[in-house]
Amino acid sequence: MKTTPNISKLFILSIIALFYACSSDNDNNNESEDDTIDPIACENPDSTIYEEKDGLVAVEFESIKDHNDWIKENTTAGFLGTHYLVWKDNQFLNAPGNGLLTYKIKISNTGVYRFMWRSRITNGTSGSEHNDSWLRFADASRFYGKKGESIVYPADTGQSPTPNGSSKDGWFKIYKSGPADQWKWQSSTSDNDAHDIFVEFDTPGTYTMEVSARSTFHALDRFVLFSENITQSDATDETILLSEITCD
Numbered sequence: 674m675k676t677t678p679n680i681s682k683l684f685i686l687s688i689i690a691l692f693y694a695c696s697s698d699n700d701n702n703n704e705s706e707d708d709t710i711d712p713i714a715c716e717n718p719d720s721t722i723y724e725e726k727d728g729l730v731a732v733e734f735e736s737i738k739d740h741n742d743w744i745k746e747n748t749t750a751g752f753l754g755t756h757y758l759v760w761k762d763n764q765f766l767n768a769p770g771n772g773l774l775t776y777k778i779k780i781s782n783t784g785v786y787r788f789m790w791r792s793r794i795t796n797g798t799s800g801s802e803h804n805d806s807w808l809r810f811a812d813a814s815r816f817y818g819k820k821g822e823s824i825v826y827p828a829d830t831g832q833s834p835t836p837n838g839s840s841k842d843g844w845f846k847i848y849k850s851g852p853a854d855q856w857k858w859q860s861s862t863s864d865n866d867a868h869d870i871f872v873e874f875d876t877p878g879t880y881t882m883e884v885s886a887r888s889t890f891h892a893l894d895r896f897v898l899f900s901e902n903i904t905q906s907d908a909t910d911e912t913i914l915l916s917e918i919t920c921d
């Protein structure tokens with residue numbers, strides 16, 4: 674006599690448990706679907722454009738569709754956005770253009786912008802290995818490194834002087850220094866003579882920023898371009914609004 678109500682109870686509890694299990698599964702499915710949703714809605718990935726606003730461009734490296742053999746990863750903690758991109762193929766110490774990442778940027782407010790990326794070494798403990806990638810702004814009015822009064826230009830552009838160490842075909846080697854185990858906002862060029870990176874846009878329009886692979890295990894998280902009216906700490910604040918994406 675006592676077992677019948679217990680069985681009924683068990684049956685009802687099982688139904689309830691099953692209901693919650695199914696709901697929970699659905700939630701999990703939704704979460705994993707959310708993770709894989711590409712932030713870019715443009716039908717043609719080549720037509721994706723990041724919009725400068727009030728002198729600021731802020732972009733997650735992982736937000737482009739075609740990341741060209743860079744690995745989209747989220748295992749090394751401390752990154753911003755949903756992921757970072759890391760290069761794990763061959764290194765290209767003197768051959769820029771491999772593993773090409775292309776970001777199209779629409780500039781409305783012309784002038785001089787400082788460029789910085791947030792990057793990290795994801796292999797070993799040395800702060801001077803796996804710490805650089807290539808950068809080029811081929812169609813900007815000017816692209817240069819600056820340290821005090823000293824200015825350097827990328828090699829093979831007909832300008833001089835050029836930086837210490839690697840530079841080729843208009844590309845700068847961009848490195849970070851300091852401990853290996855930290856994400857850091859730093860973009861320097863010229864070996865042992867760190868110059869900051871600047872880009873000048875003289876007319877409104879859409880410009881092309883290119884990044885390519887140099888050292889293995891260099892991970893790229895986010896980049897910013899900011900004009901003189903914005904401080905470095907504001908531009909690199911992790912809560913800053915990312916640039917709007919439009920389709921050409």
Ligand SMILES: [Ca+2]
Binds near residue numbers: 733734754756
């Ligand atoms: Ca990121």
